[in-house]
Amino acid sequence: xxxxxxxxxxxxxxxxxxxxxxxxxxxxxxxxxxxxxxxxxxxxxxxxxxxxxxxxxxxxxxxxxxxxxxxxxxxxxxxxxxxxxxxxxxxxxxxxxxxxxxxxxxxxxxxxxxxxxxxxxxxxxxxxxxxxxxxxxxxxxxxxxxxxxxxxxxxxxxxxxxxxxxxxxxxxxxxxxxxxxxxxxxxxxxxxxxxxxxxxxxxxxxxxxxxxxxxxxxxxxxxxxxxxxxxxxxxxxxxxxxxxxxxxxxxxxxxxxxxxxxxxxxxxxxxxxxxxxxxxxxxxxxxxxxxxxxxxxxxxxxxxxxxxxxxxxxxxxxxxxxxxxxxxxxxxxxxxxxxxxxxxxxxxxxxxxxxxxxxxxxxxxxxxxxxxxxxxxxxxxxxxxxxxxxxxxxxxxxxxxxxxxxxxxxxxxxxxxxxxxxxxxxxxxxxxxxxxxxxxxxxxxxxxxxxxxxxxxxxxxxxxxxxxxxxxxxxxxxxxxxxxxxxxxxxxxxxxxxxxxxxxxxxxxxxxxxxxxxxxxxxxxxxxxxxxxxxxxxxxxxxxxxxxxxxxxxxxxxxxxxxxxxxxxxxxxxxxxxxxxxxxxxxxxxxxxxxxxxxxxxxxxxxxxxxxxxxxxxxxxxxxxxxxxxxxxxxx
Amino acid sequence: xxxxxxxxxxxxxxxxxxxxxxxxxxxxxxxxxxxxxxxxxxxxxxxxxxxxxxxxxxxxxxxxxxxxxxxxxxxxxxxxxxxxxxxxxxxxxxxxxxxxxxxxxxxxxxxxxxxxxxxxxxxxxxxxxxxxxxxxxxxxxxxxxxxxxxxxxxxxxxxxxxxxxxxxxx
Amino acid sequence: xxxxxxxxxxxxxxxxxxxxxxxxxxxxxxxxxxxxxxxxxxxxxxxxxxxxxxxxxxxxxxxxxxxxxxxxxxxxxxxxxxxxxxxxxxxxxxxxxxxxxxx
Numbered sequence: 001x002x003x004x005x006x007x008x009x010x011x012x013x014x015x016x017x018x019x020x021x022x023x024x025x026x027x028x029x030x031x032x033x034x035x036x037x038x039x040x041x042x043x044x045x046x047x048x049x050x051x052x053x054x055x056x057x058x059x060x061x062x063x064x065x066x067x068x069x070x071x072x073x074x075x076x077x078x079x080x081x082x083x084x085x086x087x088x089x090x091x092x093x094x095x096x097x098x099x100x101x102x103x104x105x106x107x108x109x110x111x112x113x114x115x116x117x118x119x120x121x122x123x124x125x126x127x128x129x130x131x132x133x134x135x136x137x138x139x140x141x142x143x144x145x146x147x148x149x150x151x152x153x154x155x156x157x158x159x160x161x162x163x164x165x166x167x168x169x170x171x172x173x174x175x176x177x178x179x180x181x182x183x184x185x186x187x188x189x190x191x192x193x194x195x196x197x198x199x200x201x202x203x204x205x206x207x208x209x210x211x212x213x214x215x216x217x218x219x220x221x222x223x224x225x226x227x228x229x230x231x232x233x234x235x236x237x238x239x240x241x242x243x244x245x246x247x248x249x250x251x252x253x254x255x256x257x258x259x260x261x262x263x264x265x266x267x268x269x270x271x272x273x274x275x276x277x278x279x280x281x282x283x284x285x286x287x288x289x290x291x292x293x294x295x296x297x298x299x300x301x302x303x304x305x306x307x308x309x310x311x312x313x314x315x316x317x318x319x320x321x322x323x324x325x326x327x328x329x330x331x332x333x334x335x336x337x338x339x340x341x342x343x344x345x346x347x348x349x350x351x352x353x354x355x356x357x358x359x360x361x362x363x364x365x366x367x368x369x370x371x372x373x374x375x376x377x378x379x380x381x382x383x384x385x386x387x388x389x390x391x392x393x394x395x396x397x398x399x400x401x402x403x404x405x406x407x408x409x410x411x412x413x414x415x416x417x418x419x420x421x422x423x424x425x426x427x428x429x430x431x432x433x434x435x436x437x438x439x440x441x442x443x444x445x446x447x448x449x450x451x452x453x454x455x456x457x458x459x460x461x462x463x464x465x466x467x468x469x470x471x472x473x474x475x476x477x478x479x480x481x482x483x484x485x486x487x488x489x490x491x492x493x494x495x496x497x498x499x500x501x502x503x504x505x506x507x508x509x510x511x512x513x514x515x516x517x518x519x520x521x522x523x524x525x526x527x528x529x530x531x532x533x534x535x536x537x538x539x540x541x542x543x544x545x546x547x548x549x550x551x552x553x554x555x556x557x558x559x560x561x562x563x564x565x566x567x568x569x570x571x572x573x574x575x576x577x578x579x580x581x582x583x584x585x586x587x588x589x590x591x592x593x594x595x596x597x598x599x600x601x602x603x604x605x606x607x608x609x610x611x612x613x614x615x616x617x618x619x620x621x622x623x624x625x626x627x628x629x630x631x632x633x634x635x636x
Numbered sequence: 637x638x639x640x641x642x643x644x645x646x647x648x649x650x651x652x653x654x655x656x657x658x659x660x661x662x663x664x665x666x667x668x669x670x671x672x673x674x675x676x677x678x679x680x681x682x683x684x685x686x687x688x689x690x691x692x693x694x695x696x697x698x699x700x701x702x703x704x705x706x707x708x709x710x711x712x713x714x715x716x717x718x719x720x721x722x723x724x725x726x727x728x729x730x731x732x733x734x735x736x737x738x739x740x741x742x743x744x745x746x747x748x749x750x751x752x753x754x755x756x757x758x759x760x761x762x763x764x765x766x767x768x769x770x771x772x773x774x775x776x777x778x779x780x781x782x783x784x785x786x787x788x789x790x791x792x793x794x795x796x797x798x799x800x801x802x803x804x805x806x
Numbered sequence: 807x808x809x810x811x812x813x814x815x816x817x818x819x820x821x822x823x824x825x826x827x828x829x830x831x832x833x834x835x836x837x838x839x840x841x842x843x844x845x846x847x848x849x850x851x852x853x854x855x856x857x858x859x860x861x862x863x864x865x866x867x868x869x870x871x872x873x874x875x876x877x878x879x880x881x882x883x884x885x886x887x888x889x890x891x892x893x894x895x896x897x898x899x900x901x902x903x904x905x906x907x908x909x
């Protein structure tokens with residue numbers, strides 16, 4: 001599979017071409033060029049996928065392939081940084097997800113971004129992002145992953161701040177960058193800890209069977225926890241930052257300031273699941289530190305609940321989708337966290353479920369975002385109050401959006417049902433507590449998604465400046481394609497392809513779990529229908545009945561204010577200000593003092609530089625004599 | 637008797653040189669100053685003759701007395717208008733100049749009189765013949781000076797060109 | 807009876823410091839140049855005297871004097887050319903007036 005390198009090289013080439021020569025091209029040409037490039041990449045990715053999954057299993061296990069792996073930097077004899085391509089079930093699966101969604105977004109953007117200033121730049125950044133994300137998933141070692149991880153962060157920053165004349169976009173991009181960078185600090189420390197003890201960066205060595213990781217860190221502890229736990233928890237912190245886990249989630253809702261297709265690609269389908277991917281990538285290592293898995297479960301569960309509740313009251317449709325993304329990613333995290341063994345049949349189900357949900361979620365969430373983009377395109381507003389009753393004007397968007405909503409709500413036969421069911425089953429396997437928790441969150445998910453759906457397409461019709469009209473074909477075609485994928489993806493025998501230990505696993509639906517979750521979802525949908533389908537005052541009444549809760553949820557439980565308080569009142573005022581004071585009054589002042597002394601001294605002695613020849617001679621002669629006298633005194 | 641004559645001649649030369657070198661720098665008339673300089677230069681040439689460096693004495697007379705002083709006189713006459721050739725010395729400058737000169741003289745005199753020089757080997761010396769001078773000046777062996785000689789010739793050429801370039805009217 | 811060579815040194819020393827005095831005290835550039843010639847001559851005498859009295863077999867002092875005379879001639883020629891040029895520009899050759907480069 002030597003051609004897999006093209007999958008990486010081509011987007012980078014597209015990026016360079018579009019970034020350097022983009023302004024020389026017409027918008028249409030740049031868009032077509034970017035889309036064609038991505039089409040080629042997508043086809044190549046599918047070829048890799050078919051070839052990879054077409055290969056026979058070795059001893060019942062899908063083997064990891066490494067078509068490329070060359071040494072880039074060597075620190076010590078053992079510790080080297082390699083660059084290469086790793087093909088194994090999850091990376092191949094991610095290739096499909098990324099290229100598919102990216103292709104859809106490329107096509108969609110030709111319509112959505114039509115005529116925007118900086119169209120070529122937009123496509124250049126999309127290519128850069130695709131390159132980075134593909135590099136991230138095929139990384140052979142954790143350091144390569146880290147490099148691409150940062151590149152992904154940069155392209156995300158660039159795309160969030162695409163409308164750089166809008167202050168909100170600028171501050172949102174800064175926020176996203178800083179928060180994820182802060183989390184990546186933990187990631188980096190984790191990598192360093194890990195590599196210090198195991199003397200390797202390479203995934204295949206780290207995840208090798210036989211507890212290689214544990215034996216090499218055995219005995220080392222820090223603050224009551226083993227170093228292994230610390231390292232893995234810190235690495236998880238990086239993942240939590242990228243995947244917007246509570247409490248590092250605050251950047252994602254703001255990131256919606258970027259263009260909607262970008263939100264679909266980066267902040268819903270691909271980049272934000274990098275954290276999940278990271279945990280899955282190091283899954284065998286995480287299994288050996290159960291306390292960290294416990295932490296992941298808790299973080300995921302709290303995030304899922306928190307984001308779901310907040311999503312119920314947001315009025316900006318992109319924010320609702322952002323919180324639903326956070327919630328769904330948290331589902332995947334929980335699925336990984338509740339695993340207890342590598343074998344999919346006995347406790348390792350969560351891994352498969354998580355990856356499955358990642359796959360289906362990427363498709364239907366991209367669909368939701370693109371649909372939201374079509375709605376925004378039609379009414380030129382993000383606010384739900386400006387919408388309502390759009391089903392007449394946007395029939396294609398309406399149907400595809402409904403399919404996506406049904407999928408995310410977990411209604412069979414749409415894809416979300418199958419993957420979510422596996423997650424719930426995995427959670428129930430671990431303990432009833434987690435199972436019930438996640439079922440409740442799933443029900444809330446169904447509720448807020450249908451609140452959104454009814455708010456946009458039903459309900460009271462808002463006044464429009466001009467009649468909303470269906471989007472052009474470049475926008476509706478991706479919607480239809482993704483809707484079809486959403487309809488059929490659930491029937492993919494995912495267990496055949498991706499499982500925790502590479503063996504085949506036949507997905508079977510647990511009837512009790514499935515029935516419970518479907519009933520809960522249906523009840524939630526009915527509730528939403530009752531509340532929001534027709535214009536009425538019931539929502540206001542509910543809001544009045546629970547004023548505190550509504551206010552808190554509407555303000556996202558004041559998490560941003562907490563951050564504001566911590567950064568401004570504590571870090572800036574208590575730490576940064578004294579440091580700045582020290583810098584200004586001690587360090588700078590010392591330097592200033594040197595300058596002042598030099599200045600004053602120069603001012604005093606500049607009289608010597610009189611330009612008068614004779615005074616120079618006088619100084620010269622007297623100086624020579626003084627030196628002569630001094631020499632005589634010293635040497636004689 | 638020859639030695640005594642020699643001595644007397646030296647004292648005369650020395651006295652002339654001392655007096656006129658001081659007068660060179662103290663006289664207010666530039667032209668006089670140049671004239672006194674001429675005497676000092678002649679005295680120097682006489683000293684060279686006395687040291688048996690006849691060639692050096694001849695060069696001194698030819699170059700300095702014949703060339704440089706004439707140049708001085710010309711340029712003085714070119715640059716000084718009539719009645720303008722007097723100058724007053726500012727007292728502050730006088731103090732500076734005197735202090736430097738006296739300090740230098742004291743330091744040098746002190747070291748001259750306290751330093752023990754090696755014994756004089758005057759008697760072993762003999763006159764340097766023209767042949768030796770010519771050979772050493774144009775020889776390329778060790779302790780021979782063709783390279784500095786050539787360098788100086790180039791320098792002189794550069795001086796001629798430079799002098800013309802600087803002084804010519806634009 | 808030979809003349810003690812320190813006498814020569816005294817003469818040259820007096821010449822030299824007379825030159826120093828003149829160099830610093832005089833304002834006229836030509837006077838300064840004359841003082842400079844005095845100093846150069848004093849140094850030349852020293853070279854010749856040390857050579858003659860202490861190392862009669864060698865000829866370094868002799869040739870140093872010779873070359874110094876040649877260089878002094880060159881230097882004087884250039885200096886006078888410059889002075890004449892200055893005179894042409896500012897109509898006098900007082901050293902106090904020559905601080906244009908500084909301001």
